Amino acid sequence: MNIKSLLRDNIRSMTPYSSARDEFDSIAEVYLDANENPFENGMNRYPDPYQKTVKTRLSEIKGVPAANILIGNGSDEVLDLIYRAFCEPKINNVVSHNPSYGMYPVLSEINDVPLRKVNLEENFVLDGQKMIDASDENTKVFFICSPNNPSGNLLNKEEIRKILDLKRGIVVIDEAYIDFAETDSWLVDLNKYPNLIVCQTLSKAWGLAGLRVGMCFASAEIIKVLNAIKPPYNINILSQKAALDALNREEEFKQHLKVIMAEKVKIEKALTDSKVIKKLFPSDSNFVLARVENALELYNFLLKRKVIVRNRSKEYLCDNCLRFTIGTPVENQRLIEGIAAYEKK
Numbered sequence: 001m002n003i004k005s006l007l008r009d010n011i012r013s014m015t016p017y018s019s020a021r022d023e024f025d026s027i028a029e030v031y032l033d034a035n036e037n038p039f040e041n042g043m044n045r046y047p048d049p050y051q052k053t054v055k056t057r058l059s060e061i062k063g064v065p066a067a068n069i070l071i072g073n074g075s076d077e078v079l080d081l082i083y084r085a086f087c088e089p090k091i092n093n094v095v096s097h098n099p100s101y102g103m104y105p106v107l108s109e110i111n112d113v114p115l116r117k118v119n120l121e122e123n124f125v126l127d128g129q130k131m132i133d134a135s136d137e138n139t140k141v142f143f144i145c146s147p148n149n150p151s152g153n154l155l156n157k158e159e160i161r162k163i164l165d166l167k168r169g170i171v172v173i174d175e176a177y178i179d180f181a182e183t184d185s186w187l188v189d190l191n192k193y194p195n196l197i198v199c200q201t202l203s204k205a206w207g208l209a210g211l212r213v214g215m216c217f218a219s220a221e222i223i224k225v226l227n228a229i230k231p232p233y234n235i236n237i238l239s240q241k242a243a244l245d246a247l248n249r250e251e252e253f254k255q256h257l258k259v260i261m262a263e264k265v266k267i268e269k270a271l272t273d274s275k276v277i278k279k280l281f282p283s284d285s286n287f288v289l290a291r292v293e294n295a296l297e298l299y300n301f302l303l304k305r306k307v308i309v310r311n312r313s314k315e316y317l318c319d320n321c322l323r324f325t326i327g328t329p330v331e332n333q334r335l336i337e338g339i340a341a342y343e344k345k
């Protein structure tokens with residue numbers, strides 16, 4: 001595929017901003033190049049614009065070369081960069097499935113790029129051909145969330161391959177919840193598909209939601225373009241240090257993940273046994289989606305008990321559905337007790 005042909009004309013011809021840290025990428029004893037305050041306080045210098053130390057550690061964990069990694073201020077920045085790189089406002093369009101992550105339509109509106117939603121089949125099953133049929137010569141990006149939010153399930157890989165093999169545009173697979181799924185990431189196929197972008201995050205399984213660090217994996221060619229249009233110092237020093245510290249505590253990450261998955265089994269059993277739950281949907285993430293008789297009533301009942309869940313009833317296929325995030329053992333017990341109290345009521 002000719003990736004350059006997919007870029008917006010102005011992006012293809014732009015001259016990227018060159019920061020002081022772009023022009024001098026080494027170690028010095030005296031820094032008088034970036035108009036910084038010279039008095040050391042740990043944050044008086046600009047951060048590494050390309051987060052090389054963090055990427056080196058990510059490369060070791062993910063098995064992807066650092067040249068194929070972009071780090072964003074949350075995954076939402078990464079997604080926005082993709083819109084700005086490939087989609088001409090009012091001319092191009094993007095395609096995604098419905099329901100899915102709520103920021104896709106928001107970013108489409110912000111960038112003035114129409115989003116074509118393709119409804120998932122019953123039980124949140126993806127039909128790749130329907131997404132292809134919804135596209136045309138002006139489609140630049142397909143957004144696929146797998147495991148999906150709010151349903152929690154992995155979308156069928158063969159259906160996704162149909163879209164990738166079409167080679168009509170960029171295919172973005174949002175894997176925010178992939179660490180909770182018992183399957184390989186699409187990272188293993190990164191070299192096979194030049195039009196593939198995989199997005200992940202440190203917000204979920206790595207426990208750094210407050211840090212706002214998202215990851216983008218793609219061909220070196222795509223990463224080079226996204227680096228050219230991102231803000232020069234998009235990840236601050238504190239975030240880089242905290243991210244590296246978390247990545248260096250991989251055993252702790254694995255232990256927390258093990259607890260979450262064990263608690264998920266406990267939650268699923270409790271919900272399955274409850275008469276309040278009409279249907280529990282299969283989940284490959286750290287949350288479960290359940291259909292109840294009256295979602296708003298149960299939501300408010302739990303709220304009065306200081307337990308907050310998410311009412312997703314307004315989403316397609318999610319009528320009277322609540323989404324339960326897997327918490328600590330104590331928090332999960334509070335949820336189970338709350339549902340049991342509602343059932344008695």
